[in-house]
Amino acid sequence: MATVDDKWLTDFIEESIPLWLNDPVLFFREVLEFEPDDWQVEAAHNIRTHNRVAIKSGQGVGKTAFEAGIFLWFLTCYYNARVVATAPTQQQLHDVLWSEVAKWMNNSPLLPALLKWTKTYVYVKGYEKRWFAVARTANKPENMQGFHEDNMLFIVDEASGVADPIMEAIMGTLSGDNNKLLMCGNPTKTTGTFYDAFTVDRAIFALQTVSSRDSKRTNKDNIASLDRKYGKDSNVVRVRVDGKFPEQEDDVFIPASWIEDSISTEMEKETALAFGVYVSESGEKIRDVRGVLTIDIGCDVARFGDDRTCITFKVNEVVQIYKKYNGKNTVWTTGTICQLYNELKKIFCFSGVIPVKVDDGGVGGGVTDQLKAAKKANPEVYGDMDVVPVNFGQRIKHKRFYDSTTYMMGVVRDMIQPFDEEGKPRKSQLILPNDNDMVGQLSCRKYDFVETRQKVESKAEMKKRGLSSPDEADSVLLAVLPVKSKKRGEKK
Secondary structure, eight states: TTTTTTTTHOOOHHHHHHHHHHHHHHHHIIIOOOOOOHHHHHHHHHHHOOOOOEEETTTTTTTTHHHHHHHHHHHHHHHOOOOEEESSHHHIIIIIIIIHHHHHHHHHSSHHHEEEOOOOEEEEEETTSSSSEEEOTTTGGGGGSOOSSSSSEESSSSSSGSSHHHHHHHHHHHSSSSEEEEEEEEOOSSSHHHHHHTTTGGGGGGEEOOOGGOTTSSOHHHHHHHHHHHHHSSHHHHTTSSSOOOOOOOTBOOHHHHHHHHTTTOOOOOHHHHHOEEEOOSSSSSOOOGGGGOOOEEOOOOSTTTTEEEEEETTEEEEEEEEEEESOOOOHHHHHHHHHHHHHHHHHTTOSOOOEEESSSSSHHHHHHHHHHHHHOOHHHTEEEEEEOOOOOOOOOOOSSSSSHHHHHHHHHHHHOSOTTOOBOOOOOOOOOOOOOHHHHHHHOBBBEETTTEEOHHHHHHHHHTTOOOOHHHHHHHHHHHOOOOTOOOOO
């Protein structure tokens, strides 16, 4: 640390580093001005004394802050340290973990004098060639190879979403006496290295499970709502609240692990460019909307009581919920859909047809009629809007599915299943929104067979089991539903 100009500061650092190295919690408090929770204290001590640490948790417990703190502790306190931070997607790595590192580093009264942060590296000033941390997306094994240093730490965020070949490359790199691995994340699936750490490999890991119920950082009203809507034993609550691995339910139509994998899937390059989240090798974000090929809108219209109107859109493979609300009339809903249509056209410079698929049952028919009227009255603005009425639960002629709801669920299931028709592994063809209600609704819906065809339970049947109406999920089904839209001016 001789590169620090102020001799008093240099002496202070050289005296303090041995203390911080032996006590990461002291580093948190003195250097980062961060007061850790009890679980973070335990985890910090585990990192100090063990080379393999795995932490599974519910959401919102302070996992990313802890990772950033350990990142900065290791980089600062170990001589010629090498830290590699990784996550399944560019967005998770750069927008969440890497930005959290920048926040704590810049908030520190000390670290800006010692470290230099860039979009892909953090260097110790004066030791840029050897003493640094780097961000590498966990999308190919070669990204994890070639790192060798006596003092090295790999931080794997959202570890359930990292493929086995990539984890194997990481494990193969960690050969030194002080080479450490920290894996954190929601326990979304019962396969892979992260799951193995808590089962067959538990003897070589220091393990922790952190429930959102026990954290002072989480919203307990939201947790109670999830318990009430989907049940404490449901997979959405197990994974996202209690930090437990999901259970396999044979009669559930879409496995929770498939849904979680879909949510954490990396965007295709063309889509990432369109959303402005593509990060080049130099760390610059680039935006280019020319790769947007399809845009769809789906709206599930609330009928009464606690049901919500939900409006969702899909751009290429990415699905996002735009609005969800109670108590608004059909005129409000029609206006909101028109607003979204115009926003999508403008944001993505899109000149193609946008299908707008509306739940046409009950009051939804009013929204369908009003959208058609808006298009007829103002064809220059809404000429590329294709209004498509859809009826849930309608019996259809299909060799696999009994009714329209099951067919739409089948479309989503087929797109997110983690293997192709030959059984070979593949990435999800759809990126679902990270929405607790949608995850709960899709992962809790059961099915049976009618006349040898699959049929998912109806809304009424779900409510009889004490579950909420699948409003978010149904809006997603509508947005994803494939339709053959006519071009502007073309007659059906």
